[in-house]
Amino acid sequence: MAVRKADATWNGTLKGGDGTMKLGSGAFEGAFSFSTRFEEAPGTNPEELIGAAYAGCFSMALSAGLEKNGTPSTSVTTSGNVHLTPAEGGGMEISKVVLNVNATVVDIDEAKFNEIVESTREGCPIGKLLKGGTATLVIEATLQS
Numbered sequence: 149m150a151v152r153k154a155d156a157t158w159n160g161t162l163k164g165g166d167g168t169m170k171l172g173s174g175a176f177e178g179a180f181s182f183s184t185r186f187e188e189a190p191g192t193n194p195e196e197l198i199g200a201a202y203a204g205c206f207s208m209a210l211s212a213g214l215e216k217n218g219t220p221s222t223s224v225t226t227s228g229n230v231h232l233t234p235a236e237g238g239g240m241e242i243s244k245v246v247l248n249v250n251a252t253v254v255d256i257d258e259a260k261f262n263e264i265v266e267s268t269r270e271g272c273p274i275g276k277l278l279k280g281g282t283a284t285l286v287i288e289a290t291l292q293s
Contacts, residue, residue: 156194156254160196169197186232186240195242198278205274213264213271214253221267222252231283244285249254249289258291 153172159165163182169192184191203226214221226249231241235241252262267286269275278285 162278165246169194174207177243194234195230196240199230201243202272202278203247204250205272206268209272210249210251210265210268214251214261217256217260217264219253219256219260222254224249224251225229226250232267242278242281244284245278246286246287246288248293249287251289252292254293256291256293261291262289 154169154202155172155282156167156169158167166179168177168179178192180192180194181189183189185193185195204211207224207226210226211221211224214224229246229248231244231246232240233243249265251261265287271286275285
């Protein structure tokens with residue numbers, strides 16, 4: 149199976165330093181710093197990339213599940229919201245990840261759609277990885293017809 153690669157470099161102290169993260173494919177490279185991670189400065193951060201990874205994985209897995217059901221989607225759009233909060237005892241933790249999913253599917257009822265969403269929750273590889281942590285994983289899915 150495939151092995152995916154990403155690199156990160158950090159220079160300097162926690163608050164005064166800066167770094168870059170890049171994907172092995174070359175599709176993305178972005179700067180990050182204390183202020184892009186813990187404040188609202190422009191730039192990226194690890195949590196944002198986790199949100200993108202989970203959203204992308206879930207969209208593809210849901211599409212596959214809908215197709216397997218005989219009700220392929222026209223589109224699945226997912227946004228991931230990763231909550232970084234102070235941890236009990238100090239430090240920071242990802243306390244919650246919320247996916248907002250909008251899927252356009254014809255000829256499927258709400259109950260079957262929600263069943264496939266729940267099945268996807270259990271089968272998405274990134275979701276499985278996150279499920280092993282301390283974060284609460286929430287999926288809010290909307291069926292568009």
